[in-house]
Amino acid sequence: MSNSYDVIVIGGGFLGLSSAYELAKNSSRVLLLESGDIGSGTSASCSGRAQVCEGHLDPLNIRMIVDGLDRFNGLEDELGTTFDWRKSGILLIIRTQDSWNHWKERETILTAAGIPTQVIDRVALQEAEPNMNTSGLLGAVYAIEGMLNPLKFSLAYADAARRSGADIKGNSRVTGFEINHGRITAVKTINRTYYCDKVAVMTGAWVPEITRMVNVDLPIRHTHAEAIVTEPIPKMIFNNVEISDFYETIHGKQRAVAIGVHPDLHGSIDITEAVTKTDSYERHVSAWGITSLSKELIELYPFLNRVRVVRSWGRPTCFTPDEEPIIGWLPQIDNMYVAASLVETITVIPLLSEWMANTIQGQNPPFSLEQFSPNRYVNGWQWE
Numbered sequence: 501m502s503n504s505y506d507v508i509v510i511g512g513g514f515l516g517l518s519s520a521y522e523l524a525k526n527s528s529r530v531l532l533l534e535s536g537d538i539g540s541g542t543s544a545s546c547s548g549r550a551q552v553c554e555g556h557l558d559p560l561n562i563r564m565i566v567d568g569l570d571r572f573n574g575l576e577d578e579l580g581t582t583f584d585w586r587k588s589g590i591l592l593i594i595r596t597q598d599s600w601n602h603w604k605e606r607e608t609i610l611t612a613a614g615i616p617t618q619v620i621d622r623v624a625l626q627e628a629e630p631n632m633n634t635s636g637l638l639g640a641v642y643a644i645e646g647m648l649n650p651l652k653f654s655l656a657y658a659d660a661a662r663r664s665g666a667d668i669k670g671n672s673r674v675t676g677f678e679i680n681h682g683r684i685t686a687v688k689t690i691n692r693t694y695y696c697d698k699v700a701v702m703t704g705a706w707v708p709e710i711t712r713m714v715n716v717d718l719p720i721r722h723t724h725a726e727a728i729v730t731e732p733i734p735k736m737i738f739n740n741v742e743i744s745d746f747y748e749t750i751h752g753k754q755r756a757v758a759i760g761v762h763p764d765l766h767g768s769i770d771i772t773e774a775v776t777k778t779d780s781y782e783r784h785v786s787a788w789g790i791t792s793l794s795k796e797l798i799e800l801y802p803f804l805n806r807v808r809v810v811r812s813w814g815r816p817t818c819f820t821p822d823e824e825p826i827i828g829w830l831p832q833i834d835n836m837y838v839a840a841s842l843v844e845t846i847t848v849i850p851l852l853s854e855w856m857a858n859t860i861q862g863q864n865p866p867f868s869l870e871q872f873s874p875n876r877y878v879n880g881w882q883w884e
């Protein structure tokens with residue numbers, strides 16, 4: 501039957517597209533349903549960093565970062581197109597003694613684990629970024645991370661998935677399911693019903709909306725993150741720059757700015773994030789967000805006060821109570837797989853999508869993903 505598939509993937513962001521590719525590459529008949537355009541949720545609007553040193557330090561996360569970065573070697577050739585993959589320095593600004601002490605400990609652990617990381621003082625920070633206003637800063641964490649163009653990365657996976665035989669359908673919002681004896685038998689959009697053996701829900705911040713359609717409540721919330729991009733300027737910022745205490749800065753607050761500055765290949769500067777806690781899904785920016793973001797930006801790089809902002813946007817970014825991803829089969833529905841809320845998303849995508857495809861196809865991935873299973877929330881959960 502032309503509308504019958506081995507796996508239906510819901511969501512056309514990094515997770516859904518890369519999984520659709522890996523599944524189709526391994527001979528599954530795959531349909532991907534995306535409610536808008538490819539990448540139009542959060543993925544294509546992100547900063548494109550393949551982060552290396554900001555995540556959890558448990559063995560699985562470390563493994564996913566180290567091997568995940570390796571997996572990028574040759575990936576542009578494999579997917580058949582460029583997505584502007586390159587290496588970049590990252591400086592995580594240290595503003596407090598607590599953060600300095602915390603990162604001195606992490607520096608040792610990360611470096612020993614194969615992720616070279618160095619805490620540098622204010623003088624070295626000023627040398628690395630001569631145009632930065634470093635007054636009041638203690639120093640920074642320095643490492644080398646990856647960078648890519650997130651829209652090209654999304655489209656590269658979509659095209660490669662199509663070439664491998666997957667059907668990718670945009671403007672196809674999933675509205676419901678047919679269930680028989682605890683198994684999904686069909687996925688419904690407004691106009692059509694598609695039949696399947698398995699379903700992979702990879703709708704990012706919208707995962708709870710989908711699982712509620714089968715009466716499963718998952719603890720995934722989101723914040724609204726606002727960002728801006730400037731006109732191209734001559735090279736005056738040399739590294740990606742973030743704050744070292746991102747989570748502490750936004751934690752427990754209704755609104756906060758966690759400044760991040762990322763020069764792109766063509767001279768524009770991508771600037772993130774003004775963060776607001778919310779239950780709604782918005783794409784616009786607020787007067788508060790853009791003003792606060794600009795204020796912190798100009799404090800850090802005063803010369804930017806004469807540079808024009810050419811575009812601004814907001815997107816949801818999701819999190820769980822323990823800030824670990826949710827990845828695995830839903831305990832309540834036999835054949836529904838869920839994946840959302842990764843920590844260092846881009847870094848792990850090429851590797852993790854292989855492992856998730858293995859699991860969905862009934863094989864064992866090289867490393868168990870059990871620690872991310874939704875089973876951990878079966879008896880409820882507590883938000884801090």
Ligand SMILES: Cc1cc2nc3c(=O)[nH]c(=O)nc-3n(C[C@H](O)[C@H](O)[C@H](O)COP(=O)(O)OP(=O)(O)OC[C@H]3O[C@@H](n4cnc5c(N)ncnc54)[C@H](O)[C@@H]3O)c2cc1C
Binds near residue numbers: 545
């Ligand atoms: C400003 C900003 C900067 C960021 N920078 C980085 C960064 O530098 N590096 C990094 O690794 N991460 C970054 N992130 C986080 C990263 O963007 C996300 O982790 C990632 O995009 C999540 O991918 P996803 O596939 O899970 O979700 P999404 O990209 O949101 O994809 C889910 C898709 O599901 C679709 N969908 C929703 N409901 C339905 C439905 N009913 N039917 C069909 N489709 C549906 C949505 O339209 C969406 O396209 C950033 C986030 C923000 C907001």
